[in-house]
Structures are given as C-alpha cells and as structure tokens.
Amino acid sequence: MIDATHILFGQTLSFTADPFATAPETSVQHHTNGAVVIRAGKIEAVGPRDQIAIPQGATKHEYGTQVIMAGFIDAHVHYPQTAMIASWGKRLIDWLNTYTFPEEAQFSDPDYATEIAGRYFDLALSHGTTTQASFATIHPESVDAFFSAAQARGLRSYTGKTCMDRNAPDDLRDTAQSAYEDSKTLLERWHGQDRLEYVITPRFSPTSSPEQLEALGSLWAEHPDCLMQTHLSEQHEEIAWVRDLFPKARDYLDTYETFGLLGARGLYGHAIHLEPRERDQLAEVGAGLVHCPTSNTFIGSGLFDMAGLKSTGQRVGLATDTGGGSSFSMLRTMAAAYEVGQLNGTALHPLQLLWLATCGSAQVLHASDKIGNLVPGMEADLVILDLASTPVISQRHARANDLSEALFPTIMMGDDRAVAQVWVNGQPVARSTV
Numbered sequence: 001m002i003d004a005t006h007i008l009f010g011q012t013l014s015f016t017a018d019p020f021a022t023a024p025e026t027s028v029q030h031h032t033n034g035a036v037v038i039r040a041g042k043i044e045a046v047g048p049r050d051q052i053a054i055p056q057g058a059t060k061h062e063y064g065t066q067v068i069m070a071g072f073i074d075a076h077v078h079y080p081q082t083a084m085i086a087s088w089g090k091r092l093i094d095w096l097n098t099y100t101f102p103e104e105a106q107f108s109d110p111d112y113a114t115e116i117a118g119r120y121f122d123l124a125l126s127h128g129t130t131t132q133a134s135f136a137t138i139h140p141e142s143v144d145a146f147f148s149a150a151q152a153r154g155l156r157s158y159t160g161k162t163c164m165d166r167n168a169p170d171d172l173r174d175t176a177q178s179a180y181e182d183s184k185t186l187l188e189r190w191h192g193q194d195r196l197e198y199v200i201t202p203r204f205s206p207t208s209s210p211e212q213l214e215a216l217g218s219l220w221a222e223h224p225d226c227l228m229q230t231h232l233s234e235q236h237e238e239i240a241w242v243r244d245l246f247p248k249a250r251d252y253l254d255t256y257e258t259f260g261l262l263g264a265r266g267l268y269g270h271a272i273h274l275e276p277r278e279r280d281q282l283a284e285v286g287a288g289l290v291h292c293p294t295s296n297t298f299i300g301s302g303l304f305d306m307a308g309l310k311s312t313g314q315r316v317g318l319a320t321d322t323g324g325g326s327s328f329s330m331l332r333t334m335a336a337a338y339e340v341g342q343l344n345g346t347a348l349h350p351l352q353l354l355w356l357a358t359c360g361s362a363q364v365l366h367a368s369d370k371i372g373n374l375v376p377g378m379e380a381d382l383v384i385l386d387l388a389s390t391p392v393i394s395q396r397h398a399r400a401n402d403l404s405e406a407l408f409p410t411i412m413m414g415d416d417r418a419v420a421q422v423w424v425n426g427q428p429v430a431r432s433t434v
C-alpha cells in the first residue's frame with residue numbers, strides 16, 4: 001500500500017520563505033492549475049499540471065479548485081482534555097483544579113485512555129491536523145494509548161507523560177524518581193518507532209518540585225534528540241505563584257533554565273507575559289514558543305506578542321491547546337491568532353497565519369525537513385481545502401481578487417466542512433465518523 005503512486009490535481013500552495021521575514025505575497029509558490037505526485041509516502045513532485053508527467057500506474061485524484069497544501073500541525077494540545085473542552089467560568093489555576101485534574105485522573109484506566117485517544121485523533125484529522133505535540137497525563141498508560149492510536153493511523157505524532165509531583169491531587173502525583181524512570185521507559189519504548197517521537201513533559205513549574213525538574217533536565221541531557229514541552233508565563237496569577245515557589249529564580253524561565261530545561265528543542269506553550277531577559281534567553285537558544293490563541297482568550301490569559309517576537313527572530317508555532325483552547329480546528333485557531341493580532345495592533349496576513357499552522361509549527365518541532373510544507377522530499381501529510389465550503393464563505397470567496405483574499409474567508413470562518421480531504425503518509429484518510 002505504502003508504495004502506491006498517486007497524482008493529485010488542484011491548486012497547490014507551497015512556502016518558499018518565512019512570510020514574517022519577507023513580503024508575504026512573495027513567500028509562496030502557488031499553481032492555480034497544479035499537480036502533486038506522491039510516491040511511497042513522500043511528495044515527489046509539485047508543479048503546474050501541464051508540466052508534471054503522470055507516473056505510470058499512478059492513481060489520479062481530481063480536486064478541481066480546492067487547495068492542496070501541507071497538513072496542519074498543532075504544536076501544543078492536551079488530548080486527555082478532549083471530553084472537557086468548553087468548561088465554563090474559570091481562570092487557569094481554578095480551571096485546572098475544577099475541571100482538568102478530575103478529568104485527567106480518569107486516564108489511570110487504559111480503556112478510557114484508548115477511547116479518548118481515538119476520539120481525539122478522529123477530531124484532529126477531520127479538522128485537517130496531521131501532526132500534534134500532545135501532553136498526556138501522569139499515567140504511562142495514557143502515553144501508550146496515544147502512541148498506539150497514532151501508530152495505527154500512520155501519523156507523525158509527539159507526546160510524553162505529563163510529570164507532576166506537587167500541587168496536584170494525590171492520584172495525579174508522581175515523584176522525581178518515578179517521573180524520571182517512567183519517562184525513560186516510555187521514551188525507550190516509543191521514541192523513533194515509525195513516525196512517533198517521545199517528548200519529555202514537565203507540566204509546568206508550579207506542579208514540579210526542583211528535584212523533579214532536575215531529574216527531567218538530566219533525562220533530557222541523556223536524550224538530547226528528544227523535544228521537551230512545558231508551559232511558560234500564561235497568566236499573571238500563575239507567574240506570581242512561580243515567584244513564591246521559586247524565590248531565588250530570576251524569572252519564570254529561570255525555573256526551567258536552572259534545571260537544564262531550556263534549549264532549542266524546548267517547546268514553551270503560551271509565553272505571553274515575558275520579561276526582557278526571558279525573551280533574550282529564548283531567542284539566544286532558539287527555543288520554540290507556541291501561540292495558543294483560543295486558549296489565551298478562553299481562559300483569559302492575555303495577548304501573545306506575535307509581531308514583536310517574530311521580528312526578533314524567535315521561532316513560533318501555533319496550537320489549539322484544547323481543552324483550554326476552545327476548538328480542535330487550526331482554521332479557528334488561525335482566526336483567533338488574527339483577532340489577537342488585531343487587539344495587539346498588527347493584522348497578521350493570511351499567508352502568515354497558514355505559515356504558522358504548518359511551517360512555523362514544524363520549525364518548533366524541529367521537523368521542517370519532514371513535514372509542514374508541500375515540497376518534494378517531504379512526507380505526504382496533506383490537507384485539501386475547499387475555499388467555498390459554506391454559503392457565507394462561498395459568497396465572500398466569489399469576490400476575491402487574489403490568493404490571499406481567496407484564503408482569508410476560510411481562515412476566518414472555516415471549520416471541518418472546509419476540509420475536503422486529508423492525506424496521511426501518502427494515503428487518503430477515510431472521512432471520519434465523528
């Protein structure tokens with residue numbers, strides 16, 4: 001099956017540059033009448049339809065005026081929070097205690113973990129998300145359930161056991177030692193299997209003792225090819241709490257830095273209320289910042305400074321952060337990023353939004369050589385977008401004068417109905433039952 005050759009016809013969209021670093025219109029290669037050849041799970045050729053030879057035996061797929069582009073990459077999500085998305089009325093710390101921790105406690109049951117992992121992947125794929133970096137729960141079973149479900153679907157996917165040894169309920173606490181040992185066992189079991197990668201995952205400084213942060217810093221030093229993911233400077237109350245818990249730390253980032261948890265392969269979710277020193281350090285090491293706009297508005301966290309951070313060369317990815325985020329859709333997430341940009345005084349360009357959801361997220365995952373763009377050599381994870389998926393989008397799209405105007409109504413108003421088809425690892429995915 002995997003050796004199959006396919007040729008897809010439609011509009012093609014590939015990035016040739018970072019649209020934050022150049023005029024956005026010059027950052028893409030776009031063929032209105034394009035073709036994509038896929039062989040053995042990889043993109044082999046992209047170009048104008050009349051210049052691409054149809055390989056012998058290739059299966060043809062006609063997508064008309066739909067857009068063929070790289071699948072979306074959600075760089076920060078909590079799959080165990082799938083069932084409690086849209087929980088009302090709390091800010092971060094109360095939201096965690098009231099809704100999140102009781103839900104995550106249920107993942108000690110492997111059957112429940114398997115059920116939610118399957119539900120999560122069905123939802124993600126139906127919204128065009130082909131890769132995700134997810135937090136699991138403290139239970140090793142939650143990692144096994146997630147990776148098994150990702151592997152069965154042929155996905156490139158990332159997760160790790162969420163480590164917490166304080167300020168969490170009894171049944172959601174590990175220890176410094178068990179966090180290290182369980183993470184190491186899971187890493188050895190899953191990291192590099194098929195398209196799966198293990199991510200070392202301290203939840204955030206308030207729920208890890210210095211000993212636990214140190215133990216996970218050591219694990220990362222022993223496995224420097226792994227990613228590390230956590231949360232950073234999401235809400236003012238959280239930052240004040242970190243100051244109380246770590247009185248000697250210079251700032252929030254320092255609580256990670258001191259224990260070997262700052263690096264280029266680190267993913268720092270939210271990163272909203274950063275001090276100048278934190279910005280400098282993150283840029284200096286080339287760390288990955290992850291913007292979670294629907295979560296930041298839903299939980300009331302604040303406005304991520306996209307323009308300021310990108311202009312100083314920070315790596316930035318985009319993410320849903322469900323269930324703190326209020327949608328599984330990266331289209332909805334791009335719309336929220338646009339709205340947050342407006343509140344901050346910068347209208348993000350449609351191509352910048354699409355870049356963040358594909359190339360930007362791939363960059364923070366250090367996977368830009370494999371996923372996130374429609375170019376030869378990349379793994380064939382694709383989304384096919386219908387730019388006229390609903391009456392309101394269709395009538396607005398009909399007035400578009402150029403590519404960016406054609407894309408923007410779908411970015412702002414599109415949902416899973418705009419996702420005409422998803423491809424994973426060179427295979428079309430059957431429409432979800434969700």
Ligand code: GUN
Pocket residue numbers: 078092096100203204231234295299321324325
């Ligand atoms: N900070 C620590 N844990 C979480 C979480 O689960 N969601 C969000 N949004 N922030 C966090």
Ligand code: ZN
Pocket residue numbers: 076077078231269321324
């Ligand atoms: Zn999160």
